[in-house]
Amino acid sequence: MIDAMDKAAGLSPDDALFSARRFRPEFVQGAEECRLSVLLPANDHGLAASLRVALARRMAALNADQALMVEYNAQLADLDPTEQLLALAQGATDLDEPLATIARHVDLITLTPNKAEASDITRLAQAGLNNPQIVALSELIAFVNFQTRVATGLRLMRSA
Template structure:
């Protein structure tokens, strides 16, 4: 797998043969696992209540909330019919059944310390199955990891430039 195949490296702006690419190549196994994790949470075989397009829209939304427009744009390309959900400020009236899901995502992505058991209870009350709650948490947790690694690599790249 090369740099352009790895979302973390490509969205961080790491280019082949740069000083930073040489440094991160020593951690290729970790980056490869991160790419596999991305495939698992964004494009799994078993999607449950969250089809691939919805997962992409949620990923774009989380990236946007984190201020990473480049990553948001990347995920938006796959959001399809759910593209409106990627904009946190836009009302999602046509997706009223996802109100609880989006509230949960927004809170967990931005106010992680404030997340509590009652937030999961709200999802359950909205009819979200436990397995789908786990899927949603996996997605948001991965995105938090990915966004932080990308931000760190961007900072490192500025220092090596």
């Protein structure tokens, strides 16, 4: 079975790298379970799937990952997003709150995580996010940035 990471890296079952990933099936399964838990969790804590996918698309663009941008665009289209969420996904910064604060945070952590400070979490809370939402947002940011790096690495290995 092809998972989202295989798809993002352009792997098919006849690729050696596809088979090599299956030497550690727990990593393949774990990455897929993590993807589902951050994008489509059973309890979204008030961060709807459309927001999560819009943010994932934004991070894919910040990481210049064309394959993931296409994938997240398709997923977002299926979720009937608002104009604000489409703008968020496309990288807009002139958004209503709390989207503007969330976008700044996502951009900061994606592009310059070493500049993040405790005050950045405080700003999320001041924008109206509660602790479970801040944790869920952090998990989403971590996963999508992990996904882009793994997919890029797999593409590089495939081209070698």
